[in-house]
Amino acid sequence: MAYFDYASSSPVDRRVVEAMLPYMTDHFGNPSSVHSFGFKAREAIEEAREKVLQLIGGNGDLVFTSGATEANNLALIGYAMRNSKKGRHILISSVEHMSVINPAKYLQKQGFEVEFIPVNGFGEVKLDFIEEKLREDTILVSVQHANSEIGTIQPLDAVSEILEKSDAVLHVDATASVGKIDVSKLNAELITISSNDIYGPKGVGALFIAENVRIQPLILGGGQEKGLRSGTENVPAIVGFGKAAEITSKEWKDDSERIKKLRDRIIENALKIEDSYLNGHPERRLPNNVNIRFSYIEGESIVLSLDMNGIQASTGSACSSKTLQPSHVLMACGLKHEEAHGSLLLTLGKYNTDEDVDKLLEVLPGIIERLRSMSPLYRR
């Protein structure tokens, strides 16, 4: 097996599993209980919070959520609803994850004015657009740290600089970048991260909220998580998230350097196949991301063929999604439909080896050739 789909899901680090286990069996208390079992759980949550905060170098608060999707929803809807008196204008990049785009569209229906920031061919947000559209009543700007699909890292320093003159807060979805590049210096009021992207368990994520930033909760109940996210905390998952953050803080640099070499070897060799192109930015991209477009064929066929060879990958192809719409990210980068169809997405992780890459590079050219030989578009 050679797994190259880390952006969809990653295994949990064994050290993380070890850390979680006692919180499922022995220390099972409800963190809200006023007795020693409760105290033990409460303590564990606060410890995890510290570790996650350290990873993102944030000065402020952190709310644990059920994952990045909820954190993004909370950031957008929670902030907009609470601050609607200040203004109702919002800017979000057009290559955001659906868990940002859909809340933004929801806000649109609630009467907010949402504008989508276009990107250039590499998927980088157009800074002059932000500069031009920024108004007195702009309350929120949402630009991801890096794109999970094409790997492009956004020019966030430049974005923050533009925002300095305004009262708008910046939300950064760092789900794709955490653990791969430095997330400790993000200059943002709201930051989303998730646990599974750093080899922690699924079902837990967090929203960082800078000091003096107020948001409205989306889930009401017993008032857990400072009233911002009710519901009994998922203690084992949060503990695991904390442990994963601790490990990531120490190890991400070395891991990334190693992964980057594997990535470069894949890109270099895959591009030797004729009529293949790299999607996303050639340099300013995540060290674990490969996204290559092969003309005349369709992504799902490539992914299934790879799977038959024991290699797992992904695609931005329409035909693999429920709606059959091609990836909005590739389309935003200016690709035509038929171009977006043939994209292959490989996301690497810390358990990938040189052998995995060998295996991939051995079968890939043959797969592309086979599919092209069936394609009516490929006439040579």
Place this chain on the structure above:
Amino acid sequence: MYSDKVFEHFQNPRNVGKIEDADGVGTVGNPVCGDLMTIYIKVKDGRIEDIKFQTFGCAAAIATSSMATEMAKGKTIEEALQITRDAVAEALGGLPKQKMHCSNLAADALRRAIVDYFRKNGNFDKIKELGLERELEKMEKGEMDDHGEYCEA
């Protein structure tokens, strides 16, 4: 998501390729939508003697093309016209709902190849007799396909 049959036909598609001196050629789909199929037929004594396909599309698209050509091979023109999209999907052990339209165009491509065959022979009466005027009209106009609900490109 896919049946074993679909996987099998995707992995070992039958009748892939092109017939250079085909008696009829039918193309449907749209690369914008992510699918494009061409079917080539050779006809002898009213029977489909040889048939080949080329497909740009997902695994289901390739498998349906393969299955449709297999079902049509050796059949008379009239019999081949009875091959519906549903029949192809059924023979494959079913297809995911959202894939029905986009992928399962092979039966349509086959119909068009048949129309093209009659057209090439100037046999327009037969087109009428078999109720294929609508196809002919679309082909003359260069219309590729009626897009379904999942194919709003």
